[in-house]
Amino acid sequence: xxxxxxxYFPLFVLPTMAAFTIGFLAPFILGVWLSFCKFTTxxxxxxxxxxxYLKILGDKxxxxxxxxxxxxxxxxxxxxxxxxxxxxxxxxxGIRGTNVFRTVFFMPNLIGGIVLGYVWQLLLxxxxxxxxxxxxxxxxxxxxxxxxxxxxxxxxxMMIIYIAGIQNVPGDLIEAAKIDGAxxxxxxxxxxxxxxxxSITICTFLTLTNSFKxxxxxLALTNGAPSKMSELLAxxxxxxxxxxxxxEGVGQAKAVVFFIMVGVIALIQNKLTRSKEVQQ
Numbered sequence: 208x209x210x211x212x213x214x215y216f217p218l219f220v221l222p223t224m225a226a227f228t229i230g231f232l233a234p235f236i237l238g239v240w241l242s243f244c245k246f247t248t249x250x251x252x253x254x255x256x257x258x259x260y261l262k263i264l265g266d267k268x269x270x271x272x273x274x275x276x277x278x279x280x281x282x283x284x285x286x287x288x289x290x291x292x293x294x295x296x297x298x299x300x301g302i303r304g305t306n307v308f309r310t311v312f313f314m315p316n317l318i319g320g321i322v323l324g325y326v327w328q329l330l331l332x333x334x335x336x337x338x339x340x341x342x343x344x345x346x347x348x349x350x351x352x353x354x355x356x357x358x359x360x361x362x363x364x365m366m367i368i369y370i371a372g373i374q375n376v377p378g379d380l381i382e383a384a385k386i387d388g389a390x391x392x393x394x395x396x397x398x399x400x401x402x403x404x405x406s407i408t409i410c411t412f413l414t415l416t417n418s419f420k421x422x423x424x425x426l427a428l429t430n431g432a433p434s435k436m437s438e439l440l441a442x443x444x445x446x447x448x449x450x451x452x453x454x455e456g457v458g459q460a461k462a463v464v465f466f467i468m469v470g471v472i473a474l475i476q477n478k479l480t481r482s483k484e485v486q487q
Contacts, residue, residue, distance in 0.1 A: 242460040245453075259460035268435055269461060272443035279350065279439065280418040283357050287414045288407070291362045295369035296395075309370070312363035320360075324427025327356045342429050342437075349429040349437030356424055361417065365410045372406030373399065401483070408480040415476055419469045440465055 237249070242259055246252035263269055294312060298305050315323070331352050332341050342352045376399055384394045400407075422441035425431070431438030431446065438446070444465060448458030 238459060239463055241456065242463045243456075244459075245456045247455060255456070259456040260464070262454075262457045263460055263464065266447075266457070268438070269440075269443055269447075271436070272438050272440050275346070275350070275436075275438065276419060276440045279353060279421075280415060282354055283361075283418045284411060284414045286354065286358050287361050287365055288410055290358065291365035291410065292369050292403075292407075294362065294366045295373055296399075298366070299370055299373045309367070312366055314363065315360045316364040318360070320423035321427045323356060323360060324424040327352065327359075328428050331355070343432035345433065346436035349432070352428055353421070353425060353437070353439075356428060357418065357421065360424075361414060365414065368406050368410050369403065372403040376402045404480065404484040408477065408484065411480055412473060412477055416469060416473055419465075419472070 241249070241252055243254055243256060244252035245255045245258075298308055318326075328342065335341055335344070335348065340348060342348050380398050380402070381394060384398050389397070420441055421439055422445065425437075425439045425442045426445075429437045431442055435443070435446070440461075444458055444461045447454050447461055451458075
């Protein structure tokens, strides 16, 4: 069997590697190269060194979008994971209608981002209209509108992952803790949470990357208004590439910086949370 696997391994791996190379690796390398070029199409690219990256440093809109995205990510990661974990705990207590509640909480994740953005735009603007405000009145309204939208969409999905983690906690550990006189709060802190750390790692990673990469909801809800003050990084890159003539190379450079930033932060988060996991 081992000889057969070694013999036919290249045959089975080749289609996947070809698809990976054509669909990801080649475009990624080309994108990095274009970030050092001035171009309007791929065929007329002219190498100009790091000029595109230097322009990023002086782009106030990009700097604002970076800090706006960082704050948005911190808030959404905390809110989504705390609420999703709390709901998961509640729905693993054996209450009636648990399956119905799980389905209802998960359903928002099935709605597309653009549609979801326009739906919440109507809802939130309808509420704010009673106070003479809209989502685009200031960046504060746009910020919290995005937070509400993303939390509503993702809490149910993360809840399912947390439920799976909580149900895998050995019952013997909980029974032993109760026999030792541990309170429900102590059981949660010293037994449940440490044993659910793999789920926390996954959910934190997903919410972190999804928040940084958020685009379609931002486009539909505020489109960066007012004056691009509620613009997240992904939307800023899109507007730079397609909305500013002669800045295609700068937009590509922003995309490379964005990729590196998200990759580094995700790797750090993954390492930190994995170090807290308990081996069962």
